Amino acid sequence: MNATTMNLTCQWALDQDSLLTGSRITLKGFRSRRDCDVRLEAIADCIPPAGQNSCTFPRQSLHLYQNMIFQVTVENALGAVESEPLCTDPMDVVKLDPPALWEVQSVPEETDCVSVEWEAATGSVHMELACELRYRPEGEQGWQLVHNITSSSPKAPHCGLFFGTRYQLQMRCQRLPASYWSEWSPTKHFTTHEKAPSGELDAWWRRKPPAGPASRAQEVQLLWKPMKPNEANGKILGYWATLSTRTPGQKRPATLCNTTETHCTFSLTPGALMRIHLVAYNSRGPSQPTLVSLFEKQGPPVPKIRVSPHDRSSFWVSWDPPGAPATGYVIEWHRVTSGDPLGDRDLGWTKLPGGDLTQALIQAENIWPYQPYNISLYPLYKDGVGMPQHVAAYTLQKAPSETPKLQAWSITKTTAELHWEPILVERQNGFITNYTIFWIGTDEDMNSAVVNASEDTFTITGLWPARRYEVHMMASTAGGQTNGTTLMLYTKAMDGTDIPFVYGLTGLLLLMIIVLVICFQKSKRMKTQFWPSVPDPANSSLGRWAPAVLHQENLPPPKACELSPVVVSALLVAEADGKTRLCWGQGEPAQEGCPGSPERDAHDAEAPRPSRGPPAAARRASYMNSAEALQYGLLLGGGGGGGSYCSQRDASPCLVSVRPGSTRPLLGSSLAALSPVLLPPYENLLWPLPPSPQPEGGPARRRRHVQEEEGAAAAALTDFPLLRGVMLDGDEDLSHLRGL
Structure with missing residues (x-):
């Protein structure tokens, strides 16, 4: 009942729906006695609107300060049902307006x-x-x-x-x-009104790395907890940190920082007395100073620290006690981010008194799931602070938000080197356990390899040359896996090791082609180099251009000091009897009919020498195999009486040299004196011989005279380079010249 309007409102709840339309709900009221055992008088029924489970009786229908009975009736086509009666005095259920x-x-x-x-x-x-x-x-x-x-x-x-x-x-x-x-x-x-803070600050400090290698100042970060409201006694206007001592002449200690934050950083000279006073102040004054001692000595750390998640925003931290007795512990935690790896902006810490503790629950508003936290534990000693132990932890883990982006660094015929940048720590959502790399080529099965989470490169081997491959990576944590985008790469048809071979083979083929072209252009010379053509003297044209009667040819006299362009390789001696004999050739054995051979000696003994006449067909022989064109000389001797070399009665030339393609005589018409000239190349220097005087006497004396002249000529021939080994017919004493 509302105390202002004095209207009574009843509310009810239907246990079940009748599932029939047309149901009628009615709120009934009756006057009654104190024990509500009799219904004395009924009041007007209250019919609620459709779908409403409450109804209000006006003040005129109520009887105050006496009991009344209220009941709800529900009726439909199948029947009616009534609720349990409620007996109460309307004034006992009155609800006043707020004061x-x-x-x-x-x-x-x-x-x-x-x-x-x-x-x-x-x-x-x-x-x-x-x-x-x-x-x-x-x-x-x-x-x-x-x-x-x-x-x-x-x-x-x-x-x-x-x-x-x-x-x-x-x-x-x-x-x-x-x-x-x-x-x-x-x-x-x-x-409420303020007064000076009454409590002390809970403070902690830590050393920071020096600003540079040459810096001697020690960076110190001082941390403290906000003062509790029951100790602040008002609005804290700031915090003031000073050195506990002051230098002579100073009225107050040196100020290290004065800030409204709960931390500050300052520099201290190494070796200075590191005792700091920290106070909080409001409009009524400062609090009692808190003494903070910066210990130089560093004690032993705890042997081991373990962290496990408790719920979405808390950790259980447990540790083994250190070897030395500790007076307490300090636990630090900060969220690791790529922009702030040290976590100075999101640093939380708590100080735990009591050295017998081995575990603690870390619960704070700045701890979030799926974010990495670095937790550090410092043992506190009587005269120092122990070295910290660190551990990384997550309250909850899930699949990474992304995977590293693959990049192809080096691709060969059969390998592909992949590189990737690590995922940002904010996107990892847990500890990366491993990476799985999948690749598949055209008409190949899927292949995969598991890579350690600390690696950032991987080389795929066993690929086929000149083929397309699809590569993608999957990153895994304890909470799930995430697949990355696909990288398309093509292996090379050849790599750096094949290029020199291809270039060398191409160069070799080009060289062979060039050589073949040169060989075709210079086929005659190349044929001569590999298969030298040795002319056959028997098939030469020497017999065709030689004059029929050489001793009757008028040859011009040789010029003095004329250089001979002819290299004589072999000499043939032809006699007037029509027989041609090879008298000298280097490296050739004595031929039949040459002077000094048994056949020649027998022939000379049996047959008389015929008279002079024109030479028959000359017999030719080669001197040596040479790449140059071979030159041949033919010596023709005019027949004389008694087989003499030259007839003393004939003044015509007795020796001539016939060169191929030329009719110029090699030797003069007179051979009075033969003198060798040793000049390279040799010169054919021939002088005309004066007519020999005819000896007086008979034929025997003249024969002796001819033999003496032939001996002198033979002696001269042995000194002449071009005519060495020449065997003149009728001179048996020159047979040994064939060996020279």
Whole structure:
């Protein structure tokens, strides 16, 4: 029942739907006695709108301060059903309007007590009320309740509030004896007065790496927890850190930092006394200083640290106790990001007193799932701080948000080297356990390889040349796997090792083609080089151009010092009897009919020498195999009486040299003196011989004279380079010249 309108509202709930349309719900009321055993008088029924499970009786239908019976009836085509009857006095179910808060003030001044002035709602002035007051610091969730506030005390005192804190206050009331509570009154705001902070700061420090190799100053980061509201006694305006000592002449210690943050960084000279005073201050003054000692000594770390997730925003941290007795521990944690790997901006820490602890629950608002955290544990000793132990952890893990992007660095005929950049730590969503690389070529099966998470390169081997391959990577964590995009690559048809071979083979083929072209152009010369053509003297034209009677040919006299362009390779001696004999040729054995041979000697002994006549067909022989054109000479001797070399009665030339293609005589018409000239190349220097005087006497004396002349000529021939080995017919003493 509303205390202002005095209307009574009943509410009910249907247990089940009748599943029939046309159901009729009716709220009935009856007057009754105190024990509600008899229904004395019925009041007008209340019919609710369709679909509504409540109905209100007006004030005129009610009987106050006596019991009444209320009941709900539901009727449809199949029948009717009634609820259990409810027996109550309408005044016992009255719901008052909320009270009004007028004023809140501190009583007395500079204490933690307040006085709240309030007023009950209209319509409850003559009722006995019971009220409650609740309050909370602004920004917090929980409320503090104050009970036993009655209508006889319009001012409600309360103590235990924080200094300098803004509060929210609300109040509600109910009619006595028990009835429904009113709604909470509108919020009333109140700020308590301030006083100087009363607590101490919880501080921690850590050394930072030096700014550079030449820097001697030590970077120190000082950290502290915000002061608790019950200790702050007001709004903290800032924090002030100073050295605990001051130099002579200074009125106050040197200030290290004065900030509104909960951390600061400063430099200290190595070896300086590292004791710092830290205070918090508000409008009423500073707090008691907190002494922070920066120990140079570093103690032993804990042997091992373990971290396991507790829930989405907390870790369980456990460790083995160190060898030395510890006085406490400090646990640090920070979220690892690519832009801030040290985690200075998101650093959390807590100090745990007691050296017998071996585990702790880390729970903070700055811990999020799927993010990596680096957790460090420092043992505290009486005179120092131990070295930290570090471990990385996740509260929850899932599949990576992305995979590394593959890049092809080096591709050959059968291999492909792949490279990738690691995933950003914010996108990993867990610890990367491994990478799996898949590749498939045209008309090939899928292949794969598992790569360690610490690797960033991989070489695929066993590929086919000149073929297309599709490659993609899968990144895996404990929470799942993610596939990356596909990389298309083509293996080479040849690589660097094949190029020199191809170039060499091509060059060899070109060289062979060039050689063949040259051979075709110079076929005659090449044929001569590989298969030299040795002319056959028997088939030469020497016999055709030789004159019939050489001793009758008028040959011009040779010029002095004329260079002979002819290289004589073989000499033939032809006699007037028509027989031709080879007298000399280098490397040739003595031929039949030559002087000095047995056949020649027998022939000379048996047959007389015929008279001079024209030479018969000359017999030719080769001198040697040579790439040059071979030259041949033919010596013709005129027949004389008694087989003499030259007839003393004939002044015509007795020896001539016939060269191929020329009729110029090699030897002069007179051979009075033969003198060798050893000049390279040899010169055919021939001088005319003076006519030999005819000896007096008979034929025997003349024969001796001829023999003496022939001996002298033979002696001269042995010194002439071009005529060495020439065997003149009729001179048996020159047979040994064939061996020269």
